[in-house]
Amino acid sequence: MSAQSVLKPTAWGWIEYAIVIGCLAIAAISARPFAGSWNDGSRLATVESLVDRHTLHIEHSIFVDVPRSLIAAGLAPYAPDDPANDLGTCDKLLIDGHYYSDKPAIISFLMAIPYWAWQWLGGPTFAERPDLVCWFLTFLIVGSAHAVATVCLYRMAGVLGWDTPLRLTVTASFALATIAFVYLRHVNNHLVLAAVFAALLLNLMRLRDATGPARCARLCATGLLCGIGVNLDLGLAIPLLGLLLAFVAYQQKSLTAVAVVALAAAPWIVGQVAINYAIGGVLKPINMVPEYAQWPESPFDSTNLTGVAQQPLIAKCLYLLGLVFGKHGFLQYNVPLLLLLPAAFPLAGGRVHISAELAFGLLWAVGGGLMYGLLSTNYGGACCSIRWFVPFLVPLFLLLGSVQHQLPEWRNDFQLLSLWGLLLAIVLWLVGPFSLRINPAYWPIQGAALLTWGIFRWRKMRGAERHTATDLMPASV
Numbered sequence: 442m443s444a445q446s447v448l449k450p451t452a453w454g455w456i457e458y459a460i461v462i463g464c465l466a467i468a469a470i471s472a473r474p475f476a477g478s479w480n481d482g483s484r485l486a487t488v489e490s491l492v493d494r495h496t497l498h499i500e501h502s503i504f505v506d507v508p509r510s511l512i513a514a515g516l517a518p519y520a521p522d523d524p525a526n527d528l529g530t531c532d533k534l535l536i537d538g539h540y541y542s543d544k545p546a547i548i549s550f551l552m553a554i555p556y557w558a559w560q561w562l563g564g565p566t567f568a569e570r571p572d573l574v575c576w577f578l579t580f581l582i583v584g585s586a587h588a589v590a591t592v593c594l595y596r597m598a599g600v601l602g603w604d605t606p607l608r609l610t611v612t613a614s615f616a617l618a619t620i621a622f623v624y625l626r627h628v629n630n631h632l633v634l635a636a637v638f639a640a641l642l643l644n645l646m647r648l649r650d651a652t653g654p655a656r657c658a659r660l661c662a663t664g665l666l667c668g669i670g671v672n673l674d675l676g677l678a679i680p681l682l683g684l685l686l687a688f689v690a691y692q693q694k695s696l697t698a699v700a701v702v703a704l705a706a707a708p709w710i711v712g713q714v715a716i717n718y719a720i721g722g723v724l725k726p727i728n729m730v731p732e733y734a735q736w737p738e739s740p741f742d743s744t745n746l747t748g749v750a751q752q753p754l755i756a757k758c759l760y761l762l763g764l765v766f767g768k769h770g771f772l773q774y775n776v777p778l779l780l781l782l783p784a785a786f787p788l789a790g791g792r793v794h795i796s797a798e799l800a801f802g803l804l805w806a807v808g809g810g811l812m813y814g815l816l817s818t819n820y821g822g823a824c825c826s827i828r829w830f831v832p833f834l835v836p837l838f839l840l841l842g843s844v845q846h847q848l849p850e851w852r853n854d855f856q857l858l859s860l861w862g863l864l865l866a867i868v869l870w871l872v873g874p875f876s877l878r879i880n881p882a883y884w885p886i887q888g889a890a891l892l893t894w895g896i897f898r899w900r901k902m903r904g905a906e907r908h909t910a911t912d913l914m915p916a917s918v
Contacts, residue, residue: 451599456609460595461588464616468584468625471870474572476504476519476530477627478823478875480544483532484628485518485575487542487549489567492557497549497720500540503568505529511571518571534728535736536721543728546716547672547709548630555581579628586636587625590835591616593639597839600646601796603846610856611842618862619775619834623825626873631831634673638802639835641666641685645798649692660698663689664705671706672713675726676816676829680808682706688801761814764827768879771833774826774869776862776890778837780855784844793847795840802836809833825874857897861890 476482486502499505503518507526511517519525533540542549559577560566567574594615598608615621624632644666648659667685671678690699714724721727728734734741765772772778787793795803813829821828845852868882 456605457592457595460592460612460616464588464591465580465584467616467622468580468587471622471625472576472579472584473626473873474576475517476525476575477873479525479530479532480822480824480828480875481628482519482525482530483542484544484549484552484630485567485578486530486533487544487546488553488556488578491549491553492560493566493568497541497546498539499533499542503571505533505540508568511568516570516572518567518575531740533736534721534730534733536727536733540736541720541727543734544630545672545675545713545726546720547713548633548669552578552582552628575628579626582628583625583632586633587616587621589636590621590632590639593636593643594835594838597639597643597646598842600643601839601843601846603842607842607845607852610852610859611838611845614777614855614859614862615834615838618777618859618866619838620826620866620869620874621831621834622866623869624828624831624874626870627875629828629874630673631828634670634677635832635835637666637670637673638805638832641670642798642802642835642839645688645692645801646796649798657701660689660693660701661705664702664707665709667702668706668709671710674829674832675713676812677805677809677832678710680805680812682710684801684805684808688797692797757815760818761811763820764810764814764830768883769820769826771827771830773887774865774883775834775837776865776887777841777855777858779858779890779894780841780844780851781837783854784841784851787844787848793844795843799836799839799843803840806830806833806836823875823877825869825876828874853901854894854897857894858890861886861893865890 476485482504483499486499486504487497489502489504490496490499494501503511507518507529512526517523517526525531532543534543556567556574556578559574564577565573591612595608595612598611603611621632621635641663644659644662648656648663651659663685667682670681686699686703689702690696693699717727718724721730721733723730763769767773772781784793810830810833813827841855845855865883865886868886869880872880
């Protein structure tokens with residue numbers, strides 16, 4: 442079956458329900474009862490301030506000004522040995538005498554809804570029981586996102602016509618053998634964006650053959666998902682919006698369709714820009730204004746702020762290479778992605794065909810990677826690999842599955858790498874996604890994965906040579 446063909450939508454079966462239940466069960470075990478870093482502490486500070494004090498000012502949040510009483514009671518909002526319990530989150534901006542989170546505000550409003558509902562149902566506030574609220578929000582927000590991304594990947598594999606064993610293998614590898622599994626431990630935007638983008642890609646696949654009211658609904662859903670995605674990561678916003686509008690124009694051959702998508706996305710984009718302007722008096726993201734990061738004892742300046750930092754050309758090239766390979770490298774932390782290296786040859790040779798929707802997803806991954814490569818220097822901070830790139834796992838795993846679908850001889854290689862990826866993910870999961878040090882098991886697992894894969898490929902090549910030699914031997918009389 443051609444990768445360009447699309448199957449008719451099918452109803453959910455027991456596998457889809459099992460995926461969702463399994464993902465939520467894993468999320469319940471994974472969620473931790475505290476913030477794991479400045480990153481999620483800053484985000485949770487806004488949620489707390491919105492619901493409990495009806496403001497975007499975060500200076501009175503327990504994640505900024507940590508109460509000594511909570512620490513004494515064993516309810517610190519950060520890990521017991523985390524210096525953030527003394528400093529509070531440093532992911533903040535000082536504007537007109539008030540501190541604000543440097544995270545996108547629109548998404549904080551959405552995250553505040555389950556916290557408000559939690560209190561409405563009788564749950565305690567952050568100030569009373571940060572452990573319970575952190576666990577609840579992590580499970581609900583990140584756990585649901587992981588489940589949505591995983592089940593959408595499985596459904597897209599069905600749309601592309603993959604057989605069930607391949608669908609299950611690729612889906613399980615994505616869910617358990619990558620850093621997506623590791624980021625289940627704390628609240629973060631990256632898994633949520635992965636879910637939004639997976640839903641967007643699935644919707645685009647269904648949009649291709651949609652007609653009438655269904656087509657209009659899918660165009661509106663496309664714009665809605667794009668608007669949410671833009672707010673989840675402002676660094677990926679420009680390539681996402683630009684490429685999506687271009688793709689809709691290509692797929693639908695209609696400027697009206699492009700206009701519908703743009704109008705559906707507009708409220709989310711305009712809302713974010715309006716809030717930025719109301720707070721900081723600028724149209725660009727307020728975390729790109731170096732002056733706002735110059736609060737007392739701030740660790741940030743124009744040399745290390747994402748969106749501001751500049752490097753010489755050679756340093757920038759090395760940094761771009763480091764985003765993919767090395768001790769922070771996204772490719773190596775997600776071991777199954779190593780298969781992309783040899784798969785590049787059949788892809789370049791035209792032996793593997795990919796759908797237009799997948800091409801759009803891959804272009805977004807490249808464009809988004811270049812955006813961060815050009816505008817950052819810090820590898821995402823003290824985190825597991827490159828946290829900004831977690832959403833790129835969706836199109837990359839669709840690409841890996843497409844390679845195996847059309848070249849089945851690569852399936853065993855993918856399964857072997859996935860086993861090593863699972864081991865690495867479990868080791869990283871035990872520590873969590875935010876850490877200042879490289880996990881000591883990282884390099885041994887990398888070495889073992891490459892060694893065993895090399896042995897496997899060598900034996901497979903030797904076996905193929907013996908088989909060829911046998912076929913060429915003259916038949917006995």
